[in-house]
Amino acid sequence: MLKYNFSAGPCVLPQEVLKKAADAVLNFNDLSILEISHRSKDFIGVMDKAQALALEHLGLTGKGYSALYLGGGASMQFLMVAYNLLEKKAAYLNTGTWSDKAIKEARLFGEVQVVASSKESNYNYIPKDYTVPDDVDYFHFQTNNTIFGTQLQNTPDVNVPLICDMSSDIMSRQRDFEKYDLIYAGAQKNMGPAGATLVIVKDEILGKVSRQIPSMLNYKVHIEKESMFNTPPVFPIYATMLTLEWLKDNGGIDWIEKINNQKADMVYGEIDRNPLFTGFVKDKEDRSKMNATFSLHDESLTERFNAMVKEAGINGLNGHRSVGGYRASMYNALSVESVQTLVDTMKELERTA
Template structure:
């Protein structure tokens, strides 16, 4: 039976990417060697790394604009600390919209003063704060574009004279933005780009070298730039799969094409959530809803068992909400086909008819 994979992360990947990566594990580039046993400094893998970095910058429209792409390790969680180590001299401003931004704030406070410009924490993160003021004397402003756990997403980003930093782990490459507004973007690959194990960092070189502290080599962006993401042995397989996924996206037509598909998927599901009295969305303001992670609950507990059984029978996987929130979460990343959302919606309608 076909599986419809709504997993929040590790994410669904294109079937063609899975096929090519599986082949590379057995025989990479017809070398009769596995991708995961060759030297990371071999010509074949260096080419993979360079292609992956180039494709990332190309998709974001940041080639030849003073930006560098890095593939590092430690997930977005390590970037919470690396961002502060490299950029926080005195004070930083943070917008708190979910669990991950809350964790980023905690790490930054180890290294300096953090101003929380706004937060939706007291309302269980069910909206994106608006109309906040960013202190002009802060070293940078940090936000999280999409909140996988609660299902909210920033639709607009503030205009600010200080560097704009964004954790885009769960919606990078999913929609068109003016990415040149950002001085640093980071994203764990496992949400919308590849398997767990590598993290993409896009950084404007001009913002580096302005803190007085000594930065440990492993946490220093300048070191990783100089070593071309090879300061330590990179996560070879995740980088390769990320490269294949970025190439798949390019062959599809790029971000402009996938954004239209993502909008279709989100509109289809949210229209059903709003129409069907048996389901209720988690996010208070419709304009704050995530197009990547739709969170919702079933309003009649007596029908939950029936709904869950129909999901299972239809091959739907990964729809359970995060353990801290409950309910359901449909993660509709780039590689999820529209057909999978249509199957989910049909089950929601079937449960309504049988009620």
Template sequence: MKKHNFSAGPCILPQEVLQKASEAVLNFNNENLSLIEMSHRSTAFVEVIEKARSLALELLGLENKGYKALFLQGGASMQFLMVTYNLLNKKAAYLNTGTWSDKAIKEAKMFGEVVEVATSKDKKFSYIPKGFTIPTDADYFHTTSNNTIYGTQIKDFPDFKGINVCDMSSDIFSRQLDFSKFDLIYAGAQKNMGPAGTTLVIIKEEILGKVEREIPSMLNYQVHLDKDSMFNTPSVFAVYTSMLNLEWLKDLGGIPFIEKVNNKKAALLYSEIDRNPLFKGFANKEDRSNMNVTFNLVDDSLKETFDTMWQDAGINGLNGHRSVGGYRASMYNALPLYSVQVLVDVMQELERKK
């Protein structure tokens, strides 16, 4: 029986996507070749990556608006460096809301001045800072939309008139936003889109070509754009499976549909956390993430009992990140509502036993 997969990443994927992807490993598109042994220059795979790029723009409502989609390698961690290489001339502004923005800031400091406009480090990143000022002369402003480790999510993005960059690795395609407010979006596939090995980058081409430094080819967005995301051999399996997942989402009704489902899942679990005296949430209520729900036991002596109960219920990946502890229920697009209900039932059973 399939487990209820709350893993923070690599993420849960729809069963039909896994089925199609597994079939492609044996025989892709009736070519009598495996997807992972055929040329990435073949017509069959070029059609895959082109469709994946097109679907990404379509689902985000960015078609015909000057944006292009790339599937690159190196994860979001590589994007920390690429963003800086391609966009930072003198000064960049960052909102520090957790480990990943902290790491992005570290990379940016090697190339110029970095203004940390605000941080929530003082309270273990349990909230999203507000009411800060962004320098108008910043080359770009960088945010992280959702924080997997701490379970916070930006609900209202600051209004910055310059170049807006956002790391959406863990909540892309999960909720409706005006994505045209961003000039560059990047997301590691393994959080809410596909398997590990590829990273989606959505970029407005007009923002490039403004830095004076020479950029290595592999780190140069323009090089990848000029080669239609095929400058080097792409991660063919990760791109293909991401394409299948984007098709799945489109067929369901796109982001408007999945947002309603995600809201129901989040409401169900957060309601139980707030109601059940044995549990407490980690993140501030107004900043709670719909993707990654972080919570703790009020009484740690119940940990062994609770851990046994949720594991016996077929739940996987519930332990919190090592830097925070407690529990983290990652509820990405493909996680069904009934899996959340199973977790809630276990929490209620623990209360009855207590």
């Protein structure tokens, strides 16, 4: 039996993507996709399409943005963003573990002003009453916090370049993406297997810092070389291209956002209704539609619930050690059936407790 995969990452992928990727491992125009040269005509076509689809889905085609697929994960972007954009001072919003790590990296390059933080409450809410000064080089924030299950529902209104880590909710909901100057996201949450990171950057914000930037960390170099400055992660980019094709063929972000809202409503509806469970996030408006974090009121039921979860074929539901309890990650390819199975298991625990 195929498991219902609620893992926080790498993500569940569409079955048709898995099948096409598996076929390409065996035969991709008479070679394995794992064997082809990244300089070959076949892979250049893959890269071009993957870049074009990313810009198309975000509504940024022809609007002065470049799409890159880089290695190093989103964690590398904590460094690259500051290397390329931080001249004197930057503003950061601290809403989770990865925000905290990004702040640490940025401080190697200049002054960092943390405009607000929910660290003191173990990141169980999104700060709202803060001001971003107009004299900073940029404002950096995360849209979704995988570990803690919080999500910014609105785009901050600021007068400086907007830099955003969208690793765990990229392509899951519509936003006015033209308001963003740089977006980055590890592919392994909503787009593909681990190994590739999507960077969408407005070309005009680059080349303004006085420091010399090493070639491998320079966005302008990667843009000039069309994301081929060094050997890119070929297979993850191919699988990401397939996933973006799947998304387009089914109706794009508008289509998947409706399904994601449905899945989130199902899980949070049961958390709120069922007296055995409680949510981790303090304010309901801050709840993530990608990662629902919750726990049992009575920890003596943990062993029984864990056994029921296993019996139902549910995988990856354990919460992060920073939070404990459970975490239901509901990325784009997770089926409504999977969510219904989880809800039914929670109801069955209530019935038999």
